[in-house]
Every structure is written in structure tokens, then in C-alpha cells.
Amino acid sequence: MHPPSIQKLIDLFSKFPTVGPRTASRFVFYLLGKSKEEVDKLVVAILDLKKNVKLCKLCFNPFEPSFVKPSGGKGEGELCEICSNPARDKSLLCIIEKETDLLVIEKTKKYKGLYFILGGTVSRLKKADIEKLRTKELEERVKNHPEIKEIIIATNPTTEGEATTLYLERLLKPLNIKITRLGRGLPVGGELEYADEETLGSALEGRK
Amino acid sequence: MHPPSIQKLIDLFSKFPTVGPRTASRFVFYLLGKSKEEVDKLVVAILDLKKNVKLCKLCFNPFEPSFVKPSGGKGEGELCEICSNPARDKSLLCIIEKETDLLVIEKTKKYKGLYFILGGTVSRLKKADIEKLRTKELEERVKNHPEIKEIIIATNPTTEGEATTLYLERLLKPLNIKITRLGRGLPVGGELEYADEETLGSALEGRK
Amino acid sequence: MHPPSIQKLIDLFSKFPTVGPRTASRFVFYLLGKSKEEVDKLVVAILDLKKNVKLCKLCFNPFEPSFVKPSGGKGEGELCEICSNPARDKSLLCIIEKETDLLVIEKTKKYKGLYFILGGTVSRLKKADIEKLRTKELEERVKNHPEIKEIIIATNPTTEGEATTLYLERLLKPLNIKITRLGRGLPVGGELEYADEETLGSALEGRK
Amino acid sequence: MHPPSIQKLIDLFSKFPTVGPRTASRFVFYLLGKSKEEVDKLVVAILDLKKNVKLCKLCFNPFEPSFVKPSGGKGEGELCEICSNPARDKSLLCIIEKETDLLVIEKTKKYKGLYFILGGTVSRLKKADIEKLRTKELEERVKNHPEIKEIIIATNPTTEGEATTLYLERLLKPLNIKITRLGRGLPVGGELEYADEETLGSALEGRK
Numbered sequence: 001m002h003p004p005s006i007q008k009l010i011d012l013f014s015k016f017p018t019v020g021p022r023t024a025s026r027f028v029f030y031l032l033g034k035s036k037e038e039v040d041k042l043v044v045a046i047l048d049l050k051k052n053v054k055l056c057k058l059c060f061n062p063f064e065p066s067f068v069k070p071s072g073g074k075g076e077g078e079l080c081e082i083c084s085n086p087a088r089d090k091s092l093l094c095i096i097e098k099e100t101d102l103l104v105i106e107k108t109k110k111y112k113g114l115y116f117i118l119g120g121t122v123s124r125l126k127k128a129d130i131e132k133l134r135t136k137e138l139e140e141r142v143k144n145h146p147e148i149k150e151i152i153i154a155t156n157p158t159t160e161g162e163a164t165t166l167y168l169e170r171l172l173k174p175l176n177i178k179i180t181r182l183g184r185g186l187p188v189g190g191e192l193e194y195a196d197e198e199t200l201g202s203a204l205e206g207r208k
Numbered sequence: 209m210h211p212p213s214i215q216k217l218i219d220l221f222s223k224f225p226t227v228g229p230r231t232a233s234r235f236v237f238y239l240l241g242k243s244k245e246e247v248d249k250l251v252v253a254i255l256d257l258k259k260n261v262k263l264c265k266l267c268f269n270p271f272e273p274s275f276v277k278p279s280g281g282k283g284e285g286e287l288c289e290i291c292s293n294p295a296r297d298k299s300l301l302c303i304i305e306k307e308t309d310l311l312v313i314e315k316t317k318k319y320k321g322l323y324f325i326l327g328g329t330v331s332r333l334k335k336a337d338i339e340k341l342r343t344k345e346l347e348e349r350v351k352n353h354p355e356i357k358e359i360i361i362a363t364n365p366t367t368e369g370e371a372t373t374l375y376l377e378r379l380l381k382p383l384n385i386k387i388t389r390l391g392r393g394l395p396v397g398g399e400l401e402y403a404d405e406e407t408l409g410s411a412l413e414g415r416k
Numbered sequence: 417m418h419p420p421s422i423q424k425l426i427d428l429f430s431k432f433p434t435v436g437p438r439t440a441s442r443f444v445f446y447l448l449g450k451s452k453e454e455v456d457k458l459v460v461a462i463l464d465l466k467k468n469v470k471l472c473k474l475c476f477n478p479f480e481p482s483f484v485k486p487s488g489g490k491g492e493g494e495l496c497e498i499c500s501n502p503a504r505d506k507s508l509l510c511i512i513e514k515e516t517d518l519l520v521i522e523k524t525k526k527y528k529g530l531y532f533i534l535g536g537t538v539s540r541l542k543k544a545d546i547e548k549l550r551t552k553e554l555e556e557r558v559k560n561h562p563e564i565k566e567i568i569i570a571t572n573p574t575t576e577g578e579a580t581t582l583y584l585e586r587l588l589k590p591l592n593i594k595i596t597r598l599g600r601g602l603p604v605g606g607e608l609e610y611a612d613e614e615t616l617g618s619a620l621e622g623r624k
Numbered sequence: 625m626h627p628p629s630i631q632k633l634i635d636l637f638s639k640f641p642t643v644g645p646r647t648a649s650r651f652v653f654y655l656l657g658k659s660k661e662e663v664d665k666l667v668v669a670i671l672d673l674k675k676n677v678k679l680c681k682l683c684f685n686p687f688e689p690s691f692v693k694p695s696g697g698k699g700e701g702e703l704c705e706i707c708s709n710p711a712r713d714k715s716l717l718c719i720i721e722k723e724t725d726l727l728v729i730e731k732t733k734k735y736k737g738l739y740f741i742l743g744g745t746v747s748r749l750k751k752a753d754i755e756k757l758r759t760k761e762l763e764e765r766v767k768n769h770p771e772i773k774e775i776i777i778a779t780n781p782t783t784e785g786e787a788t789t790l791y792l793e794r795l796l797k798p799l800n801i802k803i804t805r806l807g808r809g810l811p812v813g814g815e816l817e818y819a820d821e822e823t824l825g826s827a828l829e830g831r832k
Contacts (some may be wrong), residue, residue: 001727003688005676009669017650022724026641029723031673032686033743039674043667045633049655050663052629062656064627099653100646101400103625108409119657152415156399183414185393187407191364192309199395201316206391206414207360209519211480213468217461225442230516234433237515239465240478247466251459253425257447258455260421270448272419307445308438311417327449517816526825568831572815599830601809603823607780608725615811617732622807622830623776 006032056080058141060117060134061102082106082114089113091149095138095168097121097156105154113152116141118168121160125167133164135171142175150178157184214240264288266349268325268342269310290314290322297321299357303346303376305329305364313362321360324349326376329368333375341372343379350383358386365392422448472496474557476533476550477518498522498530505529507565511554511584513537513572521570529568532557534584537576541583549580551587558591566594573600630656680704682765684741684758685726706730706738713737715773719762719792721745721780729778737776740765742792745784749791757788759795766799774802781808 002010006028013024031039053062056079063080070076082088092113096102102115116138122129142148153168155161169179184202186195195203210218214236221232239247261270264287271288278284290296290310300321304310310323324346330337350356361376363369377387392410394403403411418426422444429440447455469478472495479496486492498504498518508529512518518531532554538545558564569584571577585595600618602611611619626634630652637648655663677686680703687704694700706712706726716737720726726739740762746753766772777792779785793803808826810819819827 001730003677003686003691005669005672005688006686009673012666012669017654018647023642025724028673029686030641031670032677032679032723036674039670042636043670045629045636046655046663046667046670048629049633049652050660053627053656055656062627062630062653064629067627096400099656100649104400104403104405104408105412106625108405108412110409110412152412154400154412156401157394157396158399180415182408182411183391183393183416184396185391185410185414186365187395187398188365188392188404190395191366192304192312192362193364195312196396197312197316200312200390201318202393203390204313204316204318204360204362206393206416207388208391208414209522211469211478211483213461213464213480214478217465220458220461225446226439231434233516236465237478238433239462240469240471240515244466247462250428251462253421253428254447254455254459254462256421257425257444258452261419261448263448270419270422270445272421275419307448308441314417512816520816520819520821520824521828524821524825524828526828568828570816570828572817573810573812574815596831598824598827599807599809599832600812601807601826601830602781603811603814604781604808604820606811607782608720608728608778609780611728612812613728613732616728616806617734618809619806620729620732620734620776620778622809622832623804624807624830 054078056083058083059102059115060119060137061115062099087112090145090147092152093142093145093148093150094152094154096154097161097164101154113150118155118164121155121158121164122167123160123163125163130167135168138168139171142172142177148177150180152180152182154182157182262286264291266291267310267323268327268345269323270307295320298353298355300360301350301353301356301358302360302362304362305369305372309362309364321358326363326372329363329366329372330375331368331371333371338375343376346376347379350380350385356385358388360388360390362390365390470494472499474499475518475531476535476553477531478515503528506561506563508568509558509561509564509566510568510570512570513577513580517570517572529566534571534580537571537574537580538583539576539579541579546583551584554584555587558588558593564593566596568596568598570598573598678702680707682707683726683739684743684761685739686723711736714769714771716776717766717769717772717774718776718778720778721785721788725778737774742779742788745779745782745788746791747784747787749787754791759792762792763795766796766801772801774804776804776806778806781806 009028010021010024013019013027014021052064054065056063058079059082061080061082065077068081068084076084089112093116094105094111094113095116095118097118097120099117102117105111118138119134120132122133142151151172153165155164165181172179183206184199185206186199186203192200217236218229218232221227221235222229260272262273264271266287267290269288269290273285276289276292284292297320301324302313302319302321303324303326305326305328307325310325313319326346327342328340330341350359359380361373363372373389380387391414392407393414394407394411400408425444426437426440429435429443430437468480470481472479474495475498477496477498481493484497484500492500505528509532510521510527510529511532511534513534513536515533518533521527534554535550536548538549558567567588569581571580581597588595599622600615601622602615602619608616633652634645634648637643637651638645676688678689680687682703683706685704685706689701692705692708700708713736717740718729718735718737719740719742721742721744723741726741729735742762743758744756746757766775775796777789779788789805796803807830808823809830810823810827816824
């Protein structure tokens, strides 16, 4: 129904997270209404993203080397701002699913340790699924950094997150490091009446 | 617009929790469609409720005296099944806003202490508002039961619940008993990405 | 879990339209918190409803005989305010599913004819289902009132409403009276982008 | 907080319709996870869109000249598939807000006329707002095509769409062509009980 150049871009935008064909077509009509200059600006920004942004060698957080303060230390140019910050507590490692989870934890200002971005979660403990995660990189990270004293597995408390946590606990157990999980309980604004039994049970046990 | 007998009942149903005039009128049309016998059954059930159900003298939980197992103990006929159960841990007192909160906590099977139903929350610490709560009854309960070693304030973690907790902590502090609150954290099924900073901060601090 | 007098009333309230067990239990706790006088007021209002309100012999609209202006005409005391109003256009008959539909049509002030409340819709044209509707009463009404020149079938444009309309059209066809349906189209506030094809097709055909 | 190359692209994606900063950042992390080849494919598709797609000279519908069947007629290469299709009814002109509205109307298969894409709606009849619409192009289109016998104003029945319709009616009135609007009424799946008075009034008046 759409001309091919429109359909092709709709198909590509439809693969973006949260985007379906209807939204994708709105994106295309939006771009059609923009001037050549504005569209070129977008294209340049996309190309710059791939050119300028690297993944941190330690935590896999995307960063822009030229904008990280020179640390003079080891790994300069290969480590993100957090990993190259001498003030961070290197004995704590927090494993998270994705980049945005790092951002929300940083916003709490309650965590001073380092991170490891796993790159997803698994719903089943199938080999093919697990290989999409950075589990080998995680093992290596922990083995090569004996200063790590506690690993916080901060996956989402969803079914997938729980399955992934179980897998990681099994993977990391032989390394004999303290492993913790985020506390369960009632969130701000929550109500007992609508809480599930497990959450409420954790809230009772975790009272203080 | 409605005949007076219909309008009057719509007005009364509209005062029920969660019911607006539209739903109230559906209730009335529902009753109009029922036989005399069925409506009488409802009327009898409402009258029986008021006749048969008492509030427990200790925790203010509604109960039906003739259906509580005879305990042979003190307060028989005046105490609900929980308060008259010798197996419950009398050193723990959990303060909750309302009856349904008691039910959800019981469902977790993680709590073996006793309860106190406060009868609501306050949004402002005005005298007029606070007097609607059972604060005097609470003080008396705690003073008369020196076996209480820990008071768990289990109001909802909402703005109103928090204000009420602050008030209760101030009220109970002079009695020198350990006071705790439900643990905060991510609920089952929650996602870090959408958690507020306070909840996530509590989840980090409460890790285990 | 609940005492029997509470559970019994929860069960009865759970049968009310839109009410589930959770809401029903909130209703019961609400009544438990009310004084004897207030609960008696509710009981009296329910009993009065059944005593004072009759269904109109013609349209089955509930009405309160003592509050309909005396018309001096035929059927006094048996007809609702609309059916006994000499100013209404008796050549128009609008068939609706339920009482509230009559109220919303009256509010438009665009309709001056009479009504017939069918008492529901059917999802399948099974005999058992159809017998729950007032189809016999409808046939009689139309046959006994040769002044009716147009029958507007105003069931909801839902699957059930459509099935019922098909049935009524077949039922009324032999009587040789003009039968119409409500116009289809975009509602106020609607958007073409989210309209289904049938609605949009009707809106195009019904343009003016 | 984000490195500049990430922030810049987040800002650009945030301007896309329906996209906020949170979704925009998910888009960027999605692209960071893609290979160079895949990102290049997207860039090429965006550049191709601007290179290959033209706006139709008559209706402003985007089309791809090389994919419109040669008509041999006037305006070849400048007209979209619909405008250059000799089978379409040139006496009917349907004014719509945006491209997707054309697509949904085509899907109904109930309309065989031509279109004009206005390019938006106005909430106030301010000159600055109106000049963003293609009103001059519309006037010219109608004046230069005396074969047009009916103009269907098919803006959304929202407040903005209504204001725009009023403006267009005033603009086109002097040209002395029949002007119609889409029919109002209940949409498929709608319910009388929740319909506003205007919609229900239109549905009654438009009965058939």
C-alpha cells in the first residue's frame, strides 16, 4: 500500500523497542515533513553515535572517550566515567540488565560501587538464550578483580529477572563471594490491599 | 428525573465506597429486576450483619461471637478468633489501617502476632482528623499489654499512610517499645526502570 | 475466612452489576462502620423501592404511580410519565435494551416518541436466550397500537446488540411497519485514524 | 548525564511524534546494540526516503514517482497513484488532516473520489496557525478543478477538527460547491450508556 521507500523505513522503525507499524508510519510521515537539513542532522547524529560512543571494557556501559575526564590511570580511553572514577567503591559490583537500570540506580545516589551490564535476561535457562547475555565477560570480570567483596544481582523482580538471578547465583557461587539481591517490599505509593503475598511477606520480614 | 424511591436509593448507594451515581443507578435497576424474595434475602443479610457481627474489643476486627471457637479464656465472646487464639505471638502488635489489610497480611502466613485496626489514616495532623482514628484505644491497648515487645506500623506507604506513621511514632515513643515499619523495596513484577528513587534506594539498602 | 454473616452479604453484593468479591467486602466493611440508624435507612429504602415502584404496562420503564401527574386518561396508575404524556409522539417507538438507555436518550432532547425496554440482548439466537427478552410483550405492543408508524431499534452497536437487532427485524417485519436503526458514524471526540472500517464507511455514506 | 553523542540523538528522537525522553533513550541504546551494517541500513533508508519520495502536486500525498504506473496523462511523475488513476471519481474531493487518514479511508473501500491533505488542524483561528495549513493550495485546487461537485470535510470530530471545519466552510462557501461532513453517530462497539448527548442526538437524527 505504501511506496517502497516509505514501507522500508516503516519496517526498520517497527523494530525499534515499543514501536509498532502504526507508530513507525507516523515517524516516517514526520520525517517526510522535515526539511532536508533537519533530516541530515538526524542522520549525522546516528552516524556520530556509532563513531563516538564505545562500550566500557569493564562494565559495558556506553561512554564517549573524549568526554571522560583523563584519569591518568590504567585503561584510560577504554573505561567509562564510573569505572575510571577513583572515588567509587571497587569492592561492590552491581549486575544490571540494561543501561537505563544503571541510570536509575545512579539517580538514587545510594550506590557508590561499580556496575556490570548483563545485556538482557533469560526466560528459560537454554544455552542459546544464555549465550546472548554477557555471562563469560561477567565471570572474567569477577575472577580478574579479587577486590570485589559483594556482588549485588539487581535484575528486575519479574519472572525473567528471577530466572536470570538463579542462573547467575549458580554461576558465581564457586567464586565464593558474598552475593545479595535487592530488597523486596512495598514501593512508595503502594497499598497493602493490592500487594501480592510474596511482596507483603518480604515487607514484613524486612521490617525495620 | 428518577422517581423519588429510585433516587433515594441511588443516593444511598452512591455513598458506598467506589460507587458513583451511574453505578448506583445500575444497582437500583438490578434490584428492581429481582423478585421480592431475593430482595428480602438481601435485606435480611444486611440486618443480620448488624445483629450478629461485633467488633473485637482488642483489635477492632469484626467477628461473629457464635462462630469463634470457645477458648475458655478471658474475654470470651468479646474477642475475635485471632485475639483469642493462644497460639498467636502476643509480643508482636501490627497496626493496620483497615480490615482488608488484616486479611491480606493473614494470607501471607508470615505473621503470627496480633493486630490493631486503626480505622483509617490522616492526611493532616489536625486534631479533628486524628480523633476519627482509634488512637486513644491504641494507647490503652499498648499500656495495658506489657507483653507487647514490638509494634509494627503497617500503614500504606502512601502520603497519608506516612503522615499517620509519623503521628503514631510520636504517640508511642514515650512507651519505650521497639517500633518498626514494613520494608520498602521493589514489589514482585516491578521494574527498576520505573521505580522511584526512594523505593530503589530502599531496595539497595535492604539487599540481602 | 470471613465470619458467616459477613461472607453471606459479600456473596449477595458480589452479584450486583460490576461488583466483585473485593468491592463487595468493602461494601460490607462500610456498612459495619455505619450506625444502626443509617443501616436501617438503607434497608427501608430498599423495601420502599420494591413497594413503591412499578413497571410501566406499556414500556416497562420503572415509575412511581403516586408521582406521575394524573392524566385522567386510560391506564392511569399503570403508565409511566412518558407513556401517559399526551405531548409525546405516539407514532414513534424506540426499542432499547435497558432503563439507563432511556435516560440517555431523554437527555439528548432529540426524541419525542415512546419507548419499549427489551430487558437485555442476546448473543445467540437460542430460544432459551430470547425468552428472557420481552419479545412477546413487544409484538403485542406493536399489534395493539396501530398508531405506531416507525420502530427505531436502538440496541447498542455491539455484537450482542446487532444479533438482537437482526432477530427483532425478522420478528417485526411481517407487521409491515417502517423499521430504522440508529445512525453509525464517528462519535464526538473520535479520530479517523483509530476508527474501524465499518464505522468510517458509515460515516462516509452518512455524510451531510 | 549521558555522553553528548547519546544526548544529542535522544534530543532528536524526543521530537518524533509520541516519543518522550525515556523512549528516545531506549531507541539510542537499541541502536548502540546494533552492528555498523544495520545502522547503516537505517541511515540509507532515511536518506532514500527524502530522495525518492515526493509530495503529490494535487493532493500532497507522499508517493514514489518510479512506482506509480505510467498514466501517459498530464502531470505524470508529479501525481500520486490515486490522483493519476483515471478510474477515480474526480467530482468528489475529500479534505483530510494527514496522510494516515487517507490510508484508513482507502481501507474502507467506500470512497472513490480524490483527496486533499490539509497538513494539520488549528485550535484557534489565528492567522499564524492557519498559515501552517495548506489553505491556499486548497483554494487553488478547488478553483482550478471545476469538475469538483462535492467537498467532504473529513477532519476529526474533535475540538480542533471542528474549528478547522468551520474555517474551511467559510473559506470554500463563496465557491458555491456542495460541502458535506462525515456522519456522526455511534461507532461499532459503542454503547448508548456512555455516548455523549451530541453523538446520540446525531445517531437518532441519522437513523435509517
